[in-house]
């Protein structure tokens with residue numbers, strides 16, 4: 466059922482509640498309320514195969530909080546673009562950043578009609594937060610948006626956050642080019658933070674899990690792609706990745722930090738992340 470118009474004319478269709486939507490399924494995994502029965506049904510199918518999937522989503526949000534806090538508190542970043550931001554949840558980028566610096570500016574970008582509508586309603590609670598309804602696979606179009614052009618044009622470091630969104634672009638070379646176009650447009654001293662669904666490719670239990678999971682989600686999300694660590698690392702072209710590189714989120718730590726507790730060896734994790742700086 467298509468029941469609502471969408472702003473800006475960028476997303477030309479309304480909210481379709483008759484089939485699952487990526488951000489609403491993710492919201493469901495996070496225990497949110499902005500989802501419908503088809504989203505919940507797919508969520509149930511996912512957790513049947515991978516009971517730990519809600520923890521992957523929560524770990525991804527904890528990672529976002531850790532990265533944004535480090536960027537504001539330690540690296541002095543005051544400007545963020547959170548592209549593929551998802552539905553508003555408990556702790557969003559601008560709230561995390563403003564805890565350290567009230568003057569942080571955040572631009573959210575997403576192209577899903579549910580996110581556009583809820584995002585505009587819930588994320589824009591101060592004049593330093595903006596929402597751009599756009600398809601991030603069209604970087605030139607996104608970079609030409611006046612809000613984004615202004616933010617980048619100030620010449621100050623910007624943190625570009627791409628959390629669990631590049632896995633929605635099936636073609637690897639296309640994905641790499643998209644990210645490189647954004648990196649080239651960032652002022653020097655900017656940061657790139659990526660999380661991505663990973664298939665390690667070592668023939669282990671996570672590979673088998675990913676194969677099963679991919680079959681479950683393919684009918685709803687045919688483009689969803691799990692990439693190898695090498696491929697995810699290659700998406701950081703043109704930047705310098707901080708140690709520990711692209712790793713499972715439970716192994717990741719902020720630059721100069723360390724992991725408090727080593728994850729048990731048998732833990733199944735598919736979300737990998739990394740943080741890098743453009744010289």
Ligand SMILES: C[S@@+](CC[C@H](N)C(=O)[O-])C[C@H]1O[C@@H](n2cnc3c(N)ncnc32)[C@H](O)[C@@H]1O
Nearest residue numbers: 488549550551575576577600601628629630633
């Ligand atoms: C799994 S959610 C991740 C949300 C958030 N970034 C996080 O890490 O918690 C992926 C989001 O990317 C958005 N997305 C997918 N493809 C996109 C595209 N081509 N342009 C803009 N947003 C996109 C979806 O609408 C969804 O909100």
